[in-house]
Amino acid sequence: MSFPLDYDHIRPLSFGGTLPAALSYDDSAAVILPVPLDRTTSYVPGTRNGPRELLLASAQVELWDEELGVDVHTRGIYTLPEMDLSHGSLEGAIARIHRTASGIMDSGKFLVTLGGEHSITPPLVAAAAARHPGLTVLQIDAHADLRDGYQGEHHSHASAMRRSLESAPVVQVGIRNISQEEVEVLSSLQTTIFYDWNMRDDPSWMSRVVEALTGPVYLTIDLDGLDPGLMPAVGTPEPGGLAWRELMTLLRQVFTTRDVVACDVVELCPIPGVWSPNFVAARLVYKLLTYKLGVSAP
Numbered sequence: 001m002s003f004p005l006d007y008d009h010i011r012p013l014s015f016g017g018t019l020p021a022a023l024s025y026d027d028s029a030a031v032i033l034p035v036p037l038d039r040t041t042s043y044v045p046g047t048r049n050g051p052r053e054l055l056l057a058s059a060q061v062e063l064w065d066e067e068l069g070v071d072v073h074t075r076g077i078y079t080l081p082e083m084d085l086s087h088g089s090l091e092g093a094i095a096r097i098h099r100t101a102s103g104i105m106d107s108g109k110f111l112v113t114l115g116g117e118h119s120i121t122p123p124l125v126a127a128a129a130a131r132h133p134g135l136t137v138l139q140i141d142a143h144a145d146l147r148d149g150y151q152g153e154h155h156s157h158a159s160a161m162r163r164s165l166e167s168a169p170v171v172q173v174g175i176r177n178i179s180q181e182e183v184e185v186l187s188s189l190q191t192t193i194f195y196d197w198n199m200r201d202d203p204s205w206m207s208r209v210v211e212a213l214t215g216p217v218y219l220t221i222d223l224d225g226l227d228p229g230l231m232p233a234v235g236t237p238e239p240g241g242l243a244w245r246e247l248m249t250l251l252r253q254v255f256t257t258r259d260v261v262a263c264d265v266v267e268l269c270p271i272p273g274v275w276s277p278n279f280v281a282a283r284l285v286y287k288l289l290t291y292k293l294g295v296s297a298p
């Protein structure tokens with residue numbers, strides 16, 4: 001491979017297991033970067049196991065997409081080795097994520113980053129925003145994550161969107177956990193929130209989400225944005241949330257009408273012996289790849 005691996009890494013696993021047409025880094029359209037950062041989790045730890053379990057489950061994902069009638073794996077899906085972020089400072093880890101993502105983006109690949117906790121998102125957004133003027137972030141999440149630091153940590157998962165806002169405006173969907181402290185500063189922040197409790201009152205809410213996305217899009221999906229009945233394997237579950245089909249409908253609209261330049265799927269916290277959430281997350285990643293590579297972008 002020609003990608004300069006300048007980070008410590010853990011044993012490699014490939015998305016899709018051994019894909020029938022596994023291409024090299026250079027020949028691949030999409031690159032998957034596993035980032036098992038698990039430092040600031042406040043409730044249940046375990047997101048360090050998320051990328052590995054997602055990749056293991058991905059071997060079972062059907063490559064043919066019945067919705068679009070395509071199999072995009074032949075476009076090339078290259079999986080980089082897991083970053084080893086278990087040592088050193090959090091600031092150092094954030095810097096390594098930023099540097100690695102920047103290198104991948106500079107090689108023209110569609111980057112899909114697998115978390116790990118949500119604090120990996122701000123350096124990814126910063127890397128994307130530097131290359132795509134006018135970038136907007138679309139966040140699917142139960143939590144607003146707008147605290148200006150949490151438990152003494154500037155880069156906490158609970159501050160992921162506050163840090164991301166330093167690079168780009170944010171559109172937040174499925175929110176059902178926000179503090180008074182965050183609500184009090186909302187008017188000063190470049191964020192548009194679609195609350196889970198009432199967003200469906202407007203039948204055209206998905207169109208309103210898309211309209212709020214001006215320019216290229218960075219997509220961050222915290223898996224706790226989904227209904228915890230479907231996705232229980234998260235560190236901070238919240239009742240409510242998006243159904244699978246609802247999320248697919250929204251994502252398809254976004255990918256067909258906006259230029260999604262990179263994305264991440266974070267906060268998978270595998271439950272030993274409960275495999276379905278890992279598969280749901282793997283299927284979600286393949287749907288993202290299918291919507292990106294299988295339809296013509298604007």
Ligand SMILES: [Mn+2]
Binds near residue numbers: 141142222224236267
């Ligand atoms: Mn969350």
